[in-house]
Amino acid sequence: MNDGTVSAFLKRNFQHFNAATLIEAAAAYRQHLDAGGKMLVTLAGAMSTAELGISLAEMIRHGRVHGICCTGANLEEDLFNLIAHNSYKRLPHYRDLTPKDEVELFENNLNRVTDTCIPEGEAIRKVEMAILAEWRSADAAGKRFFPHEFLFTMLRQGKFIDSYEIDVQDSWLYAAMVRDLPVFVPGWEDSTLGNMFAAHCMLGEIKNVQTVRTGLEYMVELSNWYLTTTKDCSAGFFQIGGGIAGDFAICVVPMLREDVGNKDVPVWGYYCQISDSTTSYGSYSGAVPNEKITWGKLNAETPEGVKSFV
Numbered sequence: 189m190n191d192g193t194v195s196a197f198l199k200r201n202f203q204h205f206n207a208a209t210l211i212e213a214a215a216a217y218r219q220h221l222d223a224g225g226k227m228l229v230t231l232a233g234a235m236s237t238a239e240l241g242i243s244l245a246e247m248i249r250h251g252r253v254h255g256i257c258c259t260g261a262n263l264e265e266d267l268f269n270l271i272a273h274n275s276y277k278r279l280p281h282y283r284d285l286t287p288k289d290e291v292e293l294f295e296n297n298l299n300r301v302t303d304t305c306i307p308e309g310e311a312i313r314k315v316e317m318a319i320l321a322e323w324r325s326a327d328a329a330g331k332r333f334f335p336h337e338f339l340f341t342m343l344r345q346g347k348f349i350d351s352y353e354i355d356v357q358d359s360w361l362y363a364a365m366v367r368d369l370p371v372f373v374p375g376w377e378d379s380t381l382g383n384m385f386a387a388h389c390m391l392g393e394i395k396n397v398q399t400v401r402t403g404l405e406y407m408v409e410l411s412n413w414y415l416t417t418t419k420d421c422s423a424g425f426f427q428i429g430g431g432i433a434g435d436f437a438i439c440v441v442p443m444l445r446e447d448v449g450n451k452d453v454p455v456w457g458y459y460c461q462i463s464d465s466t467t468s469y470g471s472y473s474g475a476v477p478n479e480k481i482t483w484g485k486l487n488a489e490t491p492e493g494v495k496s497f498v
Contacts, residue, residue: 198210198211198214199211213460216458216460217424217426217458217460220422220424220457220458221252223421223422224420224421224422225421225422225423225424225457225458226254226255226417226421226422226423226424227252227253227254227255227423227424227425227426227458228253228254228255228256228257228423228424228425228426228437229244229253229255229256229257229426229427229428230256230257230258230425230426230427230428230429230433230434230437230438231256231257231258231259231262231428231429231433232258232259232262232427232428232429232430232431232432232433232434233262233428233429233431234261234262234265234301234302235258235262235428235429236261236262236263236264236265236266236268236269236360236361237265237268237269237301237304237306238304239269239358240360240428241266241269241358241359241360241361241363242358244360244363245357245358245359245360245362245363246357246363248360248363248364248367248369249363249366249367253369254369254370254417255369255370255371255372255413255417256360256364256369256370256371256372257371257372257373257374257410257433257434257436257437258371258372258373258433259373259374259375259379259431259432259433260335260373260375260376260377260378260379260380260381260382261379261380262433263335263336263339263361263371263373263376263379264315264339264379264380264381265301265306266359266360266361267315267339267343267348267359267361268306268311268312268315269311269354269359270348270352270353270354270356270359270361270362271310271311271314271315271348271351271352271353272306272307272310272311272314272351272353273353273354274353275307275310275311275353276304276305276306276307277298277304277305277307278303278304278305279300279303279304279305280303282300282302282303293305297309299312312380314351315381316381316384318342318347318348319338319339319342319381320384320388320393322338322341322342323338323385323388323394323399323400324393324394326338326399327394327395327396327399330396331399332396332398332399332400332401333399333400333401334371334373334400334401334402334405334406334409335373335376335379335381335382335400335401335402336364336371336373338400339361339365340364340365340368343361343362343365344365370409370413372406372409372410372413372436372437373402373406374403374406374407374432374433374436374437375403375432375436376400376402376403377402385400403436406436407436407440407443410436410437410440411440411443411444411448414440414441414444414453415444415450415453418453418454422454422457422458423454423456423457424456424457424458424459425437425438425456425458425459425460426458426460427459427460427461427462427463428461428462429462429463430461430463434461438456438480438485439485441453441454441455441456441484441485442484442485445484446484455484455485455486455487455490456485456486456490457490458490459480459486459490
């Protein structure tokens with residue numbers, strides 16, 4: 189870390205417990221990059237609706253992130269926020285909502301994510317109409333693309349440029365598009381747009397359900413990215429939340445070593461997980477990082493297999 193205002197404040201005040209772990213994890217992240225390493229960031233939860241793009245986009249622009257593995261929800265919700273932020277509804281007292289209150293939100297087409305409601309018409313349906321044209325075009329031409337490639341294409345074409353309601357510099361998706369950052373989206377079909385794509389296939393508007401490339405092909409792409417990246421440097425793993433975004437990506441190492449048979453593939457050179465899951469047995473998100481050593485994902489020298497904090 190440098191001695192900028194934020195870093196200096198953290199070094200002075202974050203001395204113990206989880207706060208100290210934050211300092212150690214940040215220092216190890218910087219050391220990993222300074223040594224020439226690359227970093228894959230995984231996004232679970234509702235990080236895009238929580239506006240993580242404000243900081244993540246800046247990290248992408250400065251070359252501190254070299255790949256992203258995220259849920260379909262995080263992929264689309266960054267775009268939703270970019271074009272419909274002013275119509276979002278904040279619910280600071282969300283813990284006090286009754287079932288009747290939730291029904292009222294539903295009837296007003298407000299989809300709640302904890303304390304924030306995504307407006308269906310202004311965000312979700314607006315994107316659906318634009319991306320449906322892209323799906324149809326690819327389908328008719330017999331072409332296939334990954335979910336993130338469809339969104340990148342629309343952003344490059346300026347499809348939503350007149351609808352931006354936040355500073356585009358605060359969109360991690362836009363920053364990733366500009367840098368053509370490798371993006372991997374396992375389980376995309378359970379996202380809102382994934383559901384919509386399936387619906388349009390059922391309605392006969394899209395003939396080939398494989399027009400959108402998904403999971404297994406993303407695993408092959410991620411494997412190739414990892415092999416290419418680790419030829420010249422170490423690849424680190426920065427995990428936000430648990431779930432499929434983290435599980436999918438971290439498995440690439442044991443898959444290459446055990447199933448492909450490439451025993452020379454290095455394990456991840458850095459690991460950090462930020463999670464609110466209580467350390468527990470029988471929970472992947474709550475499993476201590478040392479457990480990953482037994483699966484060949486990390487080793488005892490990985491700095492450091494204990495950067496998990498809540």
